[in-house]
Amino acid sequence: MSVSDRVENIRVTTLENGLRVVSETMPGLATVAMGIWSGAGSRHERADEQGLAHLLEHMAFKGTSRRNALQIAEEIEAVGGEVNAETNTEYTAYYARTLGPDMPLAVDILTDILADPAFDTTELAREKEVILQEIGAYEDTPDEVVFDMVMETAFAGAPIGRRILGTPKTVRAQNPKSMRGFMDRTYRLPSMVVSAAGAIDHEALIHEVGSQLSGFSPDHAPAPEVALYTGGDSRRVKALEQAHLVFGFDAPSWRDPDHYAMHVFSNILGGGMSSRLFQEVREKRGLCYEIYSFFSPFSDSGFFAIYGGTGESQLADYTPLVLDTLCDATNSVTTAEVSRAKAQMKMSLLTALESPGRRAEQMARHMLAYGRVLPRDEMVSMIDAITVEDVCRVASRALKAPPTIAAIGPIKPLMSIDAMVSRL
Secondary structure, eight states: OOEEEEETTEEEEEOTTSOEEEEEEOTTOOEEEEEEEESOOGGGSOGGGTTHHHHHHHHTTSBBSSOBHHHHHHHHHHTTOEEEEEEOSSOEEEEEEEEGGGHHHHHHHHHHHHHSBOOOHHHHHHHHHHHHHHHHHHHTOHHHHHHHHHHHHHTTTSGGGSOTTOOHHHHHHOOHHHHHHHHHHHOOGGGEEEEEEESOOHHHHHHHHTTTTTTSOSSOOOOOOOOOOOOEEEEEEOOOSSEEEEEEEEOOOTTSTTHHHHHHHHHHHHSSTTSHHIIIIIITTOOOSOEEEEEEEOSSOEEEEEEEEEOGGGHHHHHHHHHHHHHHHHHHOOHHHHHHHHHHHHHHHHHHTTSHHHHHHHHHHHHHHHSSOOOHHHHHHHHHTOOHHHHHHHHHHHHHSOOEEEEEESOTTSOOHHHHHHHO
16 A cells, blocks of 8 residues: 655655655646655765766667667657666656646656666766866866865765766676666665655646556665864875865764755855955955855765865965954854855755756755755754854854865965864
8 A cells, every 4th residue: 555645746655665755746837847866876886887877877778779879869859858867876867747637647757767778788878988088177166176185085985975987997897687786686666765846746647656666676775984073184286277186074964964954054154255265265365266065964974175276376375364354253153144045045045946857857856865854944944043153152062073185286385284274
């Protein structure tokens, strides 16, 4: 027997096999965004599987026993729709956007590519080359490389810190057997969610999904390796115009109530043109073009960091100013700053909820993280409840952990990590 629940316009049904189906009907819309989210991302890979979750995403659209790659593209585009996918640290998503009446086709295609992938060896060889080109393009982009450097250093040796793209060696090593093995181990119905928003009828969605994914195991997938933050220092001297730097710290997980306050602090420090880092480092001193902070929560850990790029001759002034601005912010956040950051968070949240694609994604992430969809009012209430004291407390908590430094470019003048720690 399936179990259903309703909150606002949201319906959630857990099928007998453990698959959860969630939808939100959004009146006035003619389109529907839907997808299948699997709680299997790059952190679920073994060492010799690095990049496999991303490769699976690519191979999903390369054919099944019923459709080849061209037929998949032609069928969805014949009704004006589109399909795509993305790989994350903690999940992989396969999604589609169509007119409401064409939802059954979207479900059929997405379930087909997941339940019956061909993994044709010719297509696989070709797609590996595509990904190797993607890795090459990525290596030519230092402001992306530095983010992988900081994650690899912050979570040293742990899968959560590995590159989603993988390495040329691990990508080349994959084959149909390894891909099916990864899917059998990690794509399990209790950790999969079908989510849809827009011009959607919940009962019709359940009917279309039916037993399409019954080939996946109803057992729970093995838990990923725990994300243990370590901190550290990673530097790569390279002949570039700019030095790209990330200063990172341990932070709350999705499940930690403090993660909302951490978002507020990140916004105050480097979340917009009125943020402290933008004003102090760029506007007043002209030491960089781009600087911002960000907070990435995971299911069992989190990471807060500051990114910026500056010239070699500016490093001596840039680094101390960034660190001093960070330290000052942890102790002197104002009521006005917290109010502004909360307003920006609510605006971002509520704007996202007006997009069926973003809404379907958010509901799926909530189901994977919390086992339920958080109502809008509950999320807004949690944001409204954040105080200045909360923000200062989570900021101070983050700075107590060992920092993580990642830098690439003309970075010889960059101060040592010991000097940075003493300044913090």
